[in-house]
Amino acid sequence: xxxxxxxxxxxxxxxxxxxxxxxxxxxxxxxxxxxxxxxxxxxxxxxxxxxxxxxxxxxxxxxxxxxxxxxxxxxxxxxxxxxxxxxxxxxxxxxxxxxx
Amino acid sequence: xxxxxxxxxxxxxxxxxxxxxxxxxxxxxxxxxxxxxxxxxxxxxxxxxxxxxxxxxxxxxxxxxxxxxxxxxxxxxxxxxxxxxxxxxxxxxxxxxxxxxxxxxxxxxxxxxxxxxxxxxxxxxxxxxxxxxxxxxxxxxxxxxxxxxxxxxxxxxxxxxxxxxxxxxxxxx
Numbered sequence: 053x054x055x056x057x058x059x060x061x062x063x064x065x066x067x068x069x070x071x072x073x074x075x076x077x078x079x080x081x082x083x084x085x086x087x088x089x090x091x092x093x094x095x096x097x098x099x100x101x102x103x104x105x106x107x108x109x110x111x112x113x114x115x116x117x118x119x120x121x122x123x124x125x126x127x128x129x130x131x132x133x134x135x136x137x138x139x140x141x142x143x144x145x146x147x148x149x150x151x152x
Numbered sequence: 153x154x155x156x157x158x159x160x161x162x163x164x165x166x167x168x169x170x171x172x173x174x175x176x177x178x179x180x181x182x183x184x185x186x187x188x189x190x191x192x193x194x195x196x197x198x199x200x201x202x203x204x205x206x207x208x209x210x211x212x213x214x215x216x217x218x219x220x221x222x223x224x225x226x227x228x229x230x231x232x233x234x235x236x237x238x239x240x241x242x243x244x245x246x247x248x249x250x251x252x253x254x255x256x257x258x259x260x261x262x263x264x265x266x267x268x269x270x271x272x273x274x275x276x277x278x279x280x281x282x283x284x285x286x287x288x289x290x291x292x293x294x295x296x297x298x299x300x301x302x303x304x305x306x307x308x309x310x311x312x313x314x315x316x317x318x319x320x321x322x323x324x325x
Contacts (some may be wrong), residue, residue, distance in 0.1 A: 105281050105285070106275070106277055106278045106281055107264055107267040107268075107278045107279070107281035107282035107285060108260070108264065108281060108282075108285050110263075110267065110278070111260045111261070111263035111264040111267065111282075111285075112260050114260075114263045115256060115259040115260045115262075115263050116256075118259075118263075119240070119256075119259075123238065123239075123240060130278075134277065135275055135277060135278065136274060136275040136276070136277070136278075138274040138275060139274075
């Protein structure tokens with residue numbers, strides 16, 4: 053995984069502040085590949101409750117986490133009981149590593 | 153300090169922003185005369201007329217936000233004798249100067265734009281929320297245009313008649 057301990061802690065802190073302690077966050081995509089370089093940070097945030105403003109929530113998480121990573125592009129996909137499951141969710145669920 | 157070339161660029165950008173603002177508001181009014189529900193968002197793939205309107209909104213929204221934040225703002229900060237740096241630093245500066253209401257909100261909205269594209273976003277509730285959030289922010293973009301254009305006018309950095317007409321139409325001078 054190509055994230056520093058500080059970056060993992062910052063991501064967890066933002067997710068917990070914005071979404072509460074019951075939300076979990078997984079890293080998937082190119083940042084899991086130790087041989088790759090740079091690249092976007094792809095995150096799946098799993099929420100136990102339905103989310104009313106999914107696009108706004110995802111954009112807020114992305115903007116806040118990006119600020120902790122010197123403006124690096126961060127993509128946040130949400131999973132919640134009221135949201136459609138798409139192929140990207142399945143990829144994230146298969147390969148994702150929970151940040152803890 | 154401004155030189156003639158910089159004044160010409162500011163005047164050009166003021167004309168672009170005035171057109172982009174007026175056009176965004178027209179499309180904003182048309183698209184959101186009915187609420188963007190998840191059901192309507194789901195129909196966009198097959199509803200050619202509505203999807204063209206929504207495309208126009210998304211593209212005009214994005215162009216105005218980029219012209220204001222990425223083109224006019226650095227030029228304006230430079231003309232005001234402020235330091236110019238990365239986008240986020242410029243936005244922080246703009247917030248302190250009262251040119252944008254919140255640098256963070258501006259960045260959030262930039263991220264929202266990725267979720268306004270119906271070909272990419274397969275979740276109707278995400279798409280409808282992104283579009284409705286864009287609709288809600290359109291008035292903030294207009295307010296930013298007015299603030300920046302008013303500042304250009306005050307420094308005589310734009311076409312006086314065009315600026316006065318734009319501000320007068322908004323009950324602002």
